[in-house]
Structures are given as structure tokens and as C-alpha cells.
Amino acid sequence: MAEPRLNDSTLLRLCLGFAALLLAAGLAAPLGLMLARAFQDIDGNFVGLVHFRAYFGSPALLLPAWNSLWTSAVTTAIVLPLAFTFAYGMTRSRLPGRAVFRAIMLIPILAPSLLPALSLIYLFGNQGLLRVLLPEGGSIYGPTGIIVAQCIYTFPHAAMILSVALGMADARLFEAAETLKAGHWRIFRDVTLPAARYGLVSASVVVFTLAVTDFGIPKVIGGQFPVLATDVYRQVIGQQNFSMGAVVAIILLLPAIFGFFAERWAQRLQAAGISGRAVLYRPKRRAARDLPLLAACLAIALVLLSIVGMAIWGSLIRFWPYNMALTTANYDFSSFDAQGWGSLWTSLTMAGLTALVGTPLVFWVAYLLERGGVSGWLPGFVRVAAIAPLAVPGLVLGLAYILFFNHPANPLGFIYGTVAILVLNCVIHFYTVAHLTAVTAIRQLDPEFEAVGASLRVPRWRTFLRVIVPISLPAILDIAVYLFVNAMATVSAVVFLYGPDTKPASVAVVHMDEAGQVASAAAMACVILAITASAKLLQLGASRLLSGGWRPAH
């Protein structure tokens, strides 16, 4: 007979229930309310499939869908090998300056998406510095630009997931393979790849979904090349037709649903991870591997750096390309935006809180799912809710938040218009990648840690705090910085949610760009980049402190 007291498994179930509630309030309910618009008229009356018929009735529909599909597929096909090579170089080689490379790898998500788009225009636009590199008659506006920009934009996501997946390896597997006279290529194929399979699937799902749902890039650099994400923009912002916006948003959810099943499938494939007795793999120097990797990583880093370099330069000149005189006037934000530097403070508060609240939440929920042993429908719901945000375009999420939190009957309505709703929105919006990072890290832990703790009558939470958290600290730091950085740079959802005193700097960037103050927009983007890059450097410093002792240095 189980004793009628609160034991570990009841507690775990309660915790997961709380997480489910939070995800329901932060994602499912708002999104449900928004997507229900697809079946309603403007006054909320049910109209069935009228909007779907109208949308599918248009012959122009298939084109955006097809465009979205193939540009995203090409993006994924390009990014994945690049990110894998990069992550491999970071984790399985003895490249010099790996810490620096790791920081550079994140550049595209360190700044608002406008920054790479702006740089690409400066570099390859019709007046671009490197325009000569484009084929005759070619243009950066259109699918080429979309694919290039999305490769840059999705690269850090993929590289981050793959670095975690490749981050821990059992040295004995490599020794075993070597003693079996397996060549380097065979070891790679039979040891390295299978161990990273889950990471590879996650990374492809993430890259593909991000590419499908992002509207910022096609909006700025896509010209008139129609994709599904700009269809949402057109319906929601252009025409305030939320019903049609919801119809397209539902179509955009399809890749995520597919991704969810792909993730479950990969989970089944995942070979046993690293065990407690594994010997952590420390790569030896090997020129035949390290030199080509160095060249590849340098090339990638160079591309990313030139993007930032271009933007920084752009923020320091008077008016590109007609007045190239240098100036710092563009950093005097108060002359371009009512809130001046103040919006940066809002962003810092918002991003800091997002990391502070989001990191424990994400890690704890991932832990509950992977190790809580909770059965029933609850984990299934939480899993879906954790993967779904990736597929929800930011502006759909932003609108959904208005509909839900501004509803007069919502007891949570008091957070509307405050920093709190921005924080909640950011945590949910960037939940998926953070979640996948946590899951990947947790899956690499020995499955018996908790059992050992329990046998020693050590409470579960203590083993969690003393063993699981310390071992996962690098991944936890990754998650915190990821959330911070994205919250600093995000625009699409928060643009609907900020109040009179809570306008984030990233929104100010867009406003300045719209007002024609491109240089000051670039300047503000560069300041954001400086802040996020500092956060990343702090993390690197912290990781350095963490390594040593039992943890191998990266």
C-alpha cells in the first residue's frame, strides 16, 4: 500500500501539471483563441470553412506554399552540414580559439534580424560593395537573398543544438573503434554520427521550421517573392484580417506537427547516451582533421564577422552610399527616438527576466519530461506545447496574446501592458530551442542517477540540484544566454505587446529603419549586439571557470 503522503512521484506529477498549466496559459489558450479566428467572422460568429475555401480558392496560394517549402528545404540542406562541421570543429577537434569561434557562431542571433538583412543589402544590394560577386543580372532580392539570409539566421540555432549533441562523447567508444582498426571515416560514420542522430534531427526540424515561419527576412530582402510567412504579415498587418491570418498560421503549424513526430522518431533511434562511468572524450591533435576543419570554421566565422563588421561600419557613416564620412551622431538615439537610450533599459530588464524565469522553467520541465516517469496524457501535452512555439510566427503569437490577456474575463489580464507579459511572451516564443537543448543535455545523463539517489534515501530534488544541475550547467548557461539574447533581439511578437513605457530597443530599431534612419537603426542594432555579445562572453568566462576538475575543457 502506498502511504497517503506526498511522495516524489506525486510531487513530480504536480510539477508537470503546473508546467502544463503555464504552457496552457502562455501558449495553448492564446493560440487556440487566435486560431479559432480561422473559423469565425470579425464578430466571432462561427462561419465554418469559409476562410479556408477563400484562401485555397485563390490560385496564388500554392505558389507561396511551394516557395516556402523549397527555400526552407534548401536552407536546411545548406545549413545542416555547415553547422555540423562547425559544431564538430568546436567539440571534436583541437582547433585553436574554439571559445572565440563559439562566440562568433552566435552572431546572427545576437542582433535583431534587421542587422544581417541590412548588411546583406550593403554587401550585395544593387549598390552593394560585393555586388560583382553576384552572377550577371542576379539580385539579392528574391529567393537567393531569402536563402542566404535564412542560412545566416538559422545557423546559430543548428550549431548550438549540434554542439550540445556532440559535446559529450564516450572516449572508450572511440578507443574500441580504433582497436578494431576502424579508419577515421568509419569511426565518424559508425560512432560519431549515430550518437548525434537525435541532435541532427532536432537541428533540421528547428532550421526548417524557423525558415518557414520567419517573415522578417522575406519582408526585408525577399522582394516580392511570395512565401507563407509574408502572407500572414499581409493579412494581419496589411489588412487586419485576423481570420485569414489565422488560416495561414494553421498551415504554418504543419511543419511543426511533422517536426514533433520526427523528434519522437529520433528519440526512439537515440542510442544509449553517455553513462556515469564513461570516460569523456578528449580529442587528440590530428592535422589531417584539424586543418581542414580550421579552414572551414574560419570561412564560416569570416562570413559572420563580415556581416557584423558591415553593420558596424554602416552605423558609423553619415549616409550610405552617398556620404561615407564617419560620425558617431547615429548613436545619439534621443534625436531619433522619443525613448532614446531608455528602450535599451527596457530590453535589458525584459531579457534579463526572460533568462531568469525561463531558464529554470525550461530545464525543470525538460527534466520532468525526460526523467519524471510521469505517465498519462500530461507529458504528451507538454511535449507538444514545448515544440509548438517554434512554428508559431511571432506576430501570430503577439496577436494571440492580445486576444487572450486583454479578454475582460481573463483573471490574468492584469499583466497586460506590463513587462511581465513581454517576459512571458519571450519565454514561450523561444521555448522550443531552449527545450531541445535541455532535452539533449538531459538525455546524455546516466539514467540511473535518481535511482542511486533514491536508494540512498536522498530526496529527488537534492539529487536534481546536486547532480543533474551541476552536470548540465553548460547547457543551462546556454539556455539562459539563448533566451536573453533572443529577448534582446526580438521584434515580431513584442511589437503588439509593449506599453507606453515598455518599448524594447529591438522595436526602436525597426521604427528607426522605417523612418529612414537606417544608420541609427544599425547603431541601435549594434548596441544590442554589444550587450548580447557581452552576455555571451560572460558565459564563456563562466564556462572556463566551470571546466577543469571533472569537466573537460572545451
Added chain:
Amino acid sequence: MPCRLLAAAGALLLGAFVSTPLGPAGAQQRTRLTVYTAIENEQLQPFKAAAEAALRDIEIAWVRDSTGVITARLVAERAQPRADVIWGLSAFSLLGLEALDMLEPFTPNGAEILRPNMRSDRSPMTWTGMDAFVAAICYNTAVARQRNLPRPSTWTDLLNPALRGQIAMPNPSSSGTGFLTVAGWMATMGEQPAWTFMNGLHENIQVYTHSGSAPCNNAARGEYGLGISLDMRAVTLRNQGAPIEIIVPTDGVGFDLEATAILRGTRNLAAARRLAGFAVTRAAMELYGRYYAILALPDVAPAVQGYPADFEQRLATINIREMGAQRDRILAEWTRRFDGKSAPR
């Protein structure tokens, strides 16, 4: 330790929404009005200062964003409007809100003497106009010299084969600017000729952008030779040294109004009415006149420079209400004609 962190986070969160209420929180008896607007960033401070100077007990809290975003927010917040007043938003948007019964009817003192086509036709009025901005061509003189692009002075000049692939224009289904441009063509040319004109223009278009400001911003940077945009866009760009000329075509231009309205359900109705009243005063009009060439109050002379003398005569005669009603149909037709075959060129 993590518990303490969480507690700290909780406290911060609590502080976050306690310290920044969006609703009315009258400090020192001043009524804080939440005002939604789409006016230019640089205008926020002067407008706020002028209003607060005239109405000492009112404090203005701006929420500013682009027309599309602000309108979408307003529509989404319909269940429980958060704004008290809209001050400076497209009349097309306000008509949409009026149709949703979201505007509080109120006729400010002196609103009757506004130009008839720049105020609500309802009684009491649902909105009052402030100023008008028009569709215009941003012409990059440097690019033009380089590529030998003739300077257009009318819309029909844009059909010149020499401009093939040189023009950017906002997609009317994504951008209000795009729509008012199309509406202007229809008003001056008539609908069928306007479609014929756009068929021809399509041949010269390099790109239809989703943003209303991008054609001019990017024309200023030489990305396109010509960008169809709004007249006031060019001012900031020229001040920065862009080799750009703003051309208001002589064969009739579409325009849109910036207007003021009170949100139905505001908890500060009295203060909102006073702000709406201020928005139609001569003092306010003179303020608008620092940025816009056409003002709702006919006898106020705008201070803004660089507009042709006959500027006002170039405006198309547009029935905004009628155009608004036709909008869905026009956009559907536009999308059918030009969006489906929008292969990049």
C-alpha cells in the same frame, strides 16, 4: 540558492507590472491618457509637449508603431480597448474601427470648420482630420544620372520603357501607403484605366515591398532608381544627405489623412474629449503644419517647406468611406493580377 533566485525573479516581475501600469494611474491628479499613434517618431515629443502645455492636467503616454501594427493592435484589443485616444492614424484605419463600432462619437468645438473631406461625415463625428499626406515618387538623382533615367512628373511618365525594372512600390495588400496610392489612381483615372495603368507599370516595377516606407528609404540608398511612397518620407532622408527628390505627380495623387478619435469605452472620457478638442485647434494645426503641407483647417498656412504652390490642387478627389468599402475587392483584384505572377525579376 535557486529558490532565492526565483524569489528575486518573482519580486522583479511583480515590480515590473506594478511600476508600469498601462491603464490610468493619475500621478499628481494629472490624467494619464494612453494615446495610440502612427505619427513619425520625431513628432512624438513636440506633439506631447504642445498638448500637455495646453491641457495642464493631462499626461500623454504614447504607443507608437506603424499604421498596420497599430491598427492590428486596436482591432485585437477590441474586447477591452486599452487606448483612450487615437491621435494620428490613417483615416482608412479609423473607418475600419468605426465599422466595428469602436469609436466614441464626439464633435469637438470648431470641428465643423475643418475641410469637409477631412472630417467624419457622421453626427456627432467619429473622427476629425489633422493633416493629409500624399502618394509621391522618391527619385534618386544620382542613380538617375548614372543610368540615364528620365525624371517623371506624372504617374504616366512611369510607364516609360526607360524605367524598366527601376521602380519600387509598396504592395497595397501589405501596406496602407500602397493602397492609398492605388486608390488615388482609381479616383483620378477611373477604375478600369487605373488597372490598365497598373498593368503597364507592372512591367517597370522592380519590386513590390511589404513596407510602405521601404521604397523611398531604399531609393534614397540607390537600391532602386525610383520609389513610390509618401511625400513626408523624403524629408528625413534628404536631411541625411540622400540625393533624393520628392516628386508629387501633377496628374492627381492619392492621399490619406491623419486623424483623431476617441475609443469607445475609455475610462477617461472627459480628458479624452479635451485632447480631441485640442487636436482640432489652430495651435494644433500649426503644429501639424511644421511637418505636413495640407492641414484640415483650411486657413492655416503650413510652415513646411519644399512643396509646389499648386500642391493642394494635385490631390485626387477621394471618397475615403467609399474607397474603404471597396478595399477588399480592389486588393483581391490586385493580388490576382500582380501577386500571382510575381516572379522575381
Added chain:
Amino acid sequence: MQRPYLRIEGVGRDFGTFSALVDVDIGVERGEFLCLLGPSGCGKTTLLRAIAGLDVPTRGEIFQDGKLITDLPPSQRDFGIVFQSYALFPNMTVATNVGYGLRGPAWPKARVAARLAELLALVGLAEQAGRYPAQISGGQQQRVALARALANEPGLLLLDEPLSALDAIVRLHLRTELRLLQRRLGVTTVMVTHDQEEALSLADRVAVMSDGRVVQIGTPQEVYDRPANAFVAGFVGRSASFAARAAPGGVTIASGRHIPAVTTLPEGTPVRAFIRPEDVMLADTPGSLGAELVGIEFLGSVCRLDLDAEGLPLQAEIAPRALGGLAVGAMLRVALPPDKLMVFALNG
């Protein structure tokens, strides 16, 4: 009469339609060392996890020290466990790992220090106290895991294939150590293994499992000498086997020849007969078979001979010095002592 310290009564565990455990009854006496032996997938690990509370059985009850523990979570039971992976906390030193469970009011600092010193001395790791698991050898890791499991003097020690990850020499060495330690501490121990040699050498009693059932429980000697069925005979110890049919006073093999054996099976029953190499006698006695020597395997203290005895694949063991001039191809006579021939009905 004293009841067993650990009683497993009618325990079953279903995973969907698959039954991992069927009607398992085992009693383990206080201080006894029991091995659960069986091939992989036989349910032995599932049973161990049920004893530990990591996996709740579908049916049946488990009692420890007279207390019903079937549904208790692991944290409310009294056991220490060593996993196949050891599950050492990589972020903690050897000493911290071992002392992980030594906390609470019962363990003031001084007592913890004393206990740690005692445990580390017990497993011979006093020198390694400050090292991390990744910095010590596999054998040392295993001993850390053992010391950790024993730290708060559990009533029951559970070992899940604790030696399987070690190389042969370390394994033999640790096997002896484990046995001595268990004897010395007198802790009731249940160990899961698929290595029958390990089970026979370590256990007081062996429970042989197959397809979720316990097919035989007994001392290593009993299990080895008197296997309960063909599975045990084949799985435990080395033996040669051949198909035959039961006949009065023996069995009949394919060639029609009658071989005497002790069996009570009805005549004609298809059977399988097993005989261990050490029981095959190289002797020309009445009823002996002619056999050709087909292979010789030198094992140090003994030589194993592969024989083809009138179609029966037999093995025999002799002392190397008795090998004389025997070479492959030689013809010998072999006798099968009837009481050593183990005969089981095929369907049994």
C-alpha cells in the same frame, strides 16, 4: 521457523501484452548471496528493479524484513544498489560520491568522516578519495559504486551486472573481493548476472531465470549437478548434448543404439540428453562407445577433447599429462556413466 529476509511472492510484470515476469516466488535468507542468472531478456533485471522499487510489479507482493514493500518508492526502502553503469556522479569526488547518502541528523560531520574513512579503506580507495570518477580506473569506479551503495549500511545490497564492464583479470579479482566483502559484512545480497561462472562462484544460491520465470533455485552445486530442466542443463556449466528417445533403462540415439541412463520417462518420449565433459570417461568398459578425436583444446590445468562418438558430439576433459601421444584422428573408447547422463523430455 524464521521467514526469509526478502520474500518475493507471485510477482508478475506486464509491459502491454508482453510478460516480463511470470509468477516469481523467491525467498532470500538474511545474509544470503543470491544470484539471478539468465540470458538477456529473461526478466532478471526487471525483477531486480521491482525489488528496488524502480519498477512496480503488476501482480504479487514483495516483503523485506517482514514489511510489505511492493508499492513503496525506492526512497522509503532499505537497500543499496550498484548499476552496470555504476552511475557515479561525475561532478563529485570519490569521497563525495561515497558519502552522498550520509546526511541528515543521524550523520554529524565527524561521523560522516569516520564512516567515509572506513568505507574507503574497506574498498581500498583511501588514496583516491579526492579524485573524480573520470580520473580512476574501471575497477576503482566499480568499488566506489559498491562503497556508495554500502554507505548507510543497507539491509539489502542489489547488484546489477556489476562486473560485466570490466576486463577479465580485474573481473576475477573483484569477484573474489566482492565475495569476501559480502561475507564479512553479512549483507543480504541479490545480484543479477548473465555470466554463469560468476553466479556459481559468488552465490550462496542461484535462481536461474528464463522467459520471465524462475526455472530453478538452488545452491550452485545443486543447479550444476541436478539441473531442473534442459534449459538449465544447457545454460549452466559446460555440457554436450544430443537428441534421443526414452527407452527402458536409458535412451535410444539416432543410430538405434541404447545408452543406459537414469530416467523414468515413458518409452519413446523425444528427449535431450546432456553430459558434462568431466563426466565422460575415456575407458573401454562394457557398453562404451567408439569415438574419434576431432579436436584438442589445451586449457592449462586440463585438456578438453572434442569427440565424435558414433555421431554424438561429446567433450571430455583429461589431465594434460594423460594426453600422451594422442593426436587428432585417434580412435578412443568412451563410457557415459548412466547416473551422470541428464535426460530431459524435449517439451519439458
